[in-house]
Amino acid sequence: MSNSKERLQKVIAQSGITSRRKAEQLIQEGKVKVNQKVVTKLGTKVTANDEIEVDGMPLEKEAPVYFMLYKPRGVISSLQDDKGRKVVTDLLGEVDERVFPIGRLDYDTSGILILTNDGEFANLLMHPRYEVDKVYIAKVKGTPEKSELAQLRKGVRSDGDLLKAIQYRVLSTDRKNNYMILQLTLREGKNRHVRRMMDGLGYPVLKLKRENYGLLTLDGLKPGEYRPLTPKEVKQMRNLATKNVEE
Known part of the structure; x- marks a missing residue:
């Protein structure tokens, strides 16, 4: 987020901690603070300079990032595994942001997996009504x-x-x-x-x-490899999801 203003619920969703709908609920319940003041009005706009707390926890300000991973078989689509098996984030060695997978692929299934720290984008692709x-x-x-x-x-x-x-x-x-x-x-x-x-x-x-x-393919990737999505690809995926809703 730049110094331009964004709706508070959108900023919370983009942080990856929850969906936009849940963010709206938290705002209405008085569980969100902006600059140490409780905000309950939906549509409140904030900038990158504002301090935001959600349920008592400061919101981490990370620029949204988007990656496509060619998940190999034998890897868990999760951030951790209680059995000590390899998880997808173990394959993203040079990614510093706190990303999470959009949906999941089974342990024995390979192929495209998108990872991001943008909760709103993740919700857009995962929600059944968007039909990607x-x-x-x-x-x-x-x-x-x-x-x-x-x-x-x-x-x-x-x-x-x-x-x-x-x-x-x-x-x-x-x-x-x-x-x-x-x-x-x-x-x-x-x-x-x-x-x-x-x-x-x-x-x-x-x-x-x-x-x-959606519009993404595995071209150019081998199992275990990943790459960032281009801004054009991110925009196309957003447009594809919302287009399906409009139709």
Whole structure:
């Protein structure tokens, strides 16, 4: 944030500590101070020079940063792990900011993972109503028939959830070795979505990679590598999410 004025709830959300909606709630509950004075009015504007406290804790002032990581298999999409396994932030050796992953990829799943310290941006991409497409490549055990694959668009029930793919495409079939490679496009991102969906059809996932996240691809990255998103990419991802809401 520069010396220009920004809405208080937006600044709190961008710090990464909570979503904008939760920030608004904290303001209304009198849990936010600006320059040691309690602020309860939504829409209050602040600058980089203002001292902000949220629930008694000073707000850390970091410029927003955005990274794309090619997460390898065998890494946890978290900031820490009680079993001592490697976490995604362990791969960001030269990043000084306190970033966190937007959503998650399973331990055994590879592919695109975005990390940021901008809570508002994270909420924009994670919230189901924004419907940012994500494309996965799945190697599944078995060779399902067309009629079975058609169920992916209708939805597969699993533990009370209806899990869907908005698009699917068969990339290859190996009947001799009994597996199929599928490309699956999702908008929702429920826990272990692809794996549970394919388990429900009776064709468990052997290997899974997220190849696209909105307009982002893995081009130029190897597993374990990362790069900053360009300002243009950040803007495009914001626009993509809000465009989907408007439509």
